[in-house]
């Protein structure tokens with residue numbers, strides 16, 4: 052485990068509603084912005100229909116999906132004059148410092164019962180405000196490091212002096228409105244940069260929160276290249292699409308309120324209701340999957356009598372690294388991997404015997420790059 056996605060966004064954008072939809076955790080939804088930094092945390096299973104299919108074949112004692120942790124953090128967009136000068140509070144940063152990616156919730160729905168704090172729906176404005184707050188917070192983090200490095204540099208330590216120069220350059224860049232992505236850094240500088248855990252450097256993806264009625268059209272708009280409609284909810288969706296594409300980021304549309312309501316139904320009823328709305332799957336599932344893609348993760352699978360299970364690795368990982376996810380001994384004593392791809396096994400009617408006859412079961416060595424959907428059995432020897 053250990054993957055964490057921080058849900059951020061302006062007040063009343065639907066963060067907590069989405070969190071509840073994702074986790075069915077029943078966290079308190081506020082009808083008004085709260086002034087303190089609250090955080091809800093929950094671990095969510097990554098939906099993977101392949102597990103159920105494999106379970107039919109292997110009859111395991113248990114099925115174990117892989118997981119992602121979500122953290123819903125309030126606190127953005129409630130900037131007092133102090134926050135505007137100093138960035139977001141240490142408490143806010145503490146909650147998302149260790150997040151691997153940020154899910155940025157943008158409000159496009161209108162709801163008279165829960166008005167937008169700025170009085171109107173405007174994605175462009177909201178996105179600018181969000182990014183400004185994140186940048187100001189990073190600037191404050193860097194300022195603090197400039198001060199402490201400045202004190203240490205008095206000793207004349209060459210390494211500290213270099214670090215100070217770098218931190219000052221970074222500070223100046225950020226205060227001119229540049230982002231970290233706009234600047235370039237040497238390898239040692241990048242090492243210092245990573246330790247700063249800057250918020251604007253985190254991988255991020257966008258979640259557009261739309262009304263139930265606009266959900267299907269929003270999905271189509273996000274998937275294609277249709278021009279931005281003028282005004283209304285879809286214009287809002289198009290504005291988020293433009294921003295996400297400019298950043299090369301993922302974007303998904305959900306109706307958080309609908310999702311949260313569906314989450315309270317038994318799964319079969321929810322599926323039926325979704326079908327009636329003409330929607331293929333829960334938006335919550337798409338959010339989890341977008342997080343997975345944003346983090347550049349893939350799943351490999353293990354299957355046997357004991358369990359059918361999904362495991363997470365970074366795309367491009369080699370077989371021994373994947374083995375190490377299961378047990379460090381597996382990585383240390385890695386000999387080879389017996390691999391059959393899920394799609395091949397299904398093409399062979401789920402029969403390992405047929406897969407073997409068709410040459411679909413491969414023996415792979417330590418340089419094999421694991422693919423999403425590989426079903427792997429590792430051969431290892433711990434005494435080596």
Ligand SMILES: Nc1nc2c(ncn2[C@@H]2O[C@H](COP(=O)(O)OP(=O)(O)O)[C@@H](O)[C@H]2O)c(=O)[nH]1
Pocket residue numbers: 060061062063064065066067068069080081082160161162164165260261262263305306307308309
């Ligand atoms: N109509 C509509 N209302 C929503 C939607 N998502 C959230 N809301 C409402 O907006 C208000 C704020 O939601 P909340 O999740 O507390 O926002 P947060 O401040 O970002 O955590 C609540 O009254 C929600 O019921 C949505 O998709 N559609």
Ligand SMILES: [Mg+2]
Pocket residue numbers: 066067068080081125
């Ligand atoms: Mg909230």
